[in-house]
Amino acid sequence: MSDRNNRLCGLFDGLANRVRSAELRTIGFTGAVFGEGASTLALGTSLSLAALDAGPVLLVDGNWLGPTLTGDAGGASRVGLAEVLRGEANLTDALLQTGRGGLAFLPAGTLNGESPVGAIPSFLDEALTHFSAIVADLPPALAGESIVVPWAASLQQLFVVVRNGVTPLALVRRAVEQVALEKPQVVLNRIPAWTPGWTPSTPVAMT
């Protein structure tokens, strides 16, 4: 990996370290609406977690409304999460290898009718036997409530990604209420200003 890509992945090191130190093994990223950067954060965080060498990491594309990660991975036509949840495929068979050691990717798969979200807890249990951490990219809470709520109930922590200076406060509030999180955690995305080669004086991840 080039220096530049290292620096880019470094953006998420703080977040990954905090996830690791909080001993969170199953996390998910959602936003209030599309365009908040949840998929990017899921991807970056999983790369940083994998770089910590604390065990294999699974990145799950659970965003059936806009499976961009699956598109990036070229796995649009492959079996994925949907098939695994329906029991039509094994988890290990559906996984895609990535370019980063210690990181596996599970594409979104193809939905046939209702989303099989009832099997999420058992899926996570099974995945945790193979991976030390599971990162799920989820659809926006306000657009995909029926998908996000079951995930929120099963994950150790669901992060609501908020785009700094853009996302209306009222929408974020509605999203938090809609997924009915007990302890909602927010990741504030695109805080100004960071330039390549610049080391932030304050920790990137903070509470």
Add this chain to the structure above:
Amino acid sequence: MRRYVDTARRYRWFILLVLALTWLPGAALAFVEYTTSYEADATIWTQRTSQQFATTSAQDPGLATFVTPASEQAGVLIQLLQTRSFLLQIVQRTSLRVPESASDERKFFDEFSKRFRVEVLGTNLFRLSYRARDPHTGPEVVLAALALRQDHLTASRTATTDAATSYYRSELTLAESQAVDAQRTLDEFDRAHLPPLVAADEYQQRQLRLVLEDAKSRVGDLKGRIDRSAVLPGILQMADSLDFQVVDKPLEDVRPSGGTKPAAVIGGSAVLAGLALALALIVGGTLLAGRVGAEADIGRLVPAALFATIPEVARGKKWQGRQELRTALAAVAFAPRAAGGKQ
């Protein structure tokens, strides 16, 4: 509504500053306007019967009546006060000076014209007012305007009389030449026909004398008319002065007057402008505050807590911001074996 109240409370000092910056100068300007306004007015009686019609009903333009003398004269004065030549002549009759530069001159006349006010008080009475910056200029300007208006009337009457006189003079020349011709014809006839005359010659001689008498009588009549037209301007001027009488002359008042309305307009405008700015500030502040723009805003999402922040990737020549970040991350994760096999 509560959000707007909260915003107003949050920005109260700034709002107070904005209000102070608009209201205080407005109040100062209004005060200056009030204390430096000296209005002088003259009341004019006019009784010349108007030949103009005024519509009495907006619904029926055919329903009209004669314009009252005061309305007609006030209307004429208002129109004249819109013209720069009339204003210039007023200024030339006073101690005021017209600025030299063209743009300043235009501003001067605009301002000068706005300071006049013409009110119709009744059928025959109207009032001309001028609001000056000092107590002396107002009466001077009002008197100059009225004198000029009077001069305009006289000049128009004189021009009409002059036209009539010149017409009569040309007619007189013609009549005199006709009289000379008639006299010559009669003289020639008398030389050619010595008495005793026959009946036919006697008849012709009477005819020629009749023509001569008629020509002389016309000459006398035209001379009389010309004499009368020479004294007519004087008579008309006297009539005009009776038709257009200044009942109350403008007085110098050392106390400020007439500035209440302009001062109220200035003060009111400042108050409204201040309120509009404050309102815009509250609305804008509320809308901006409605977006998550700082870590502190997360505190308003209770029970949500801030877990982490991700910095913005600056755009540059080689860096295309977030889009490149996503592409680069995808390249790191998926590029080597994008079509990947099973793990």
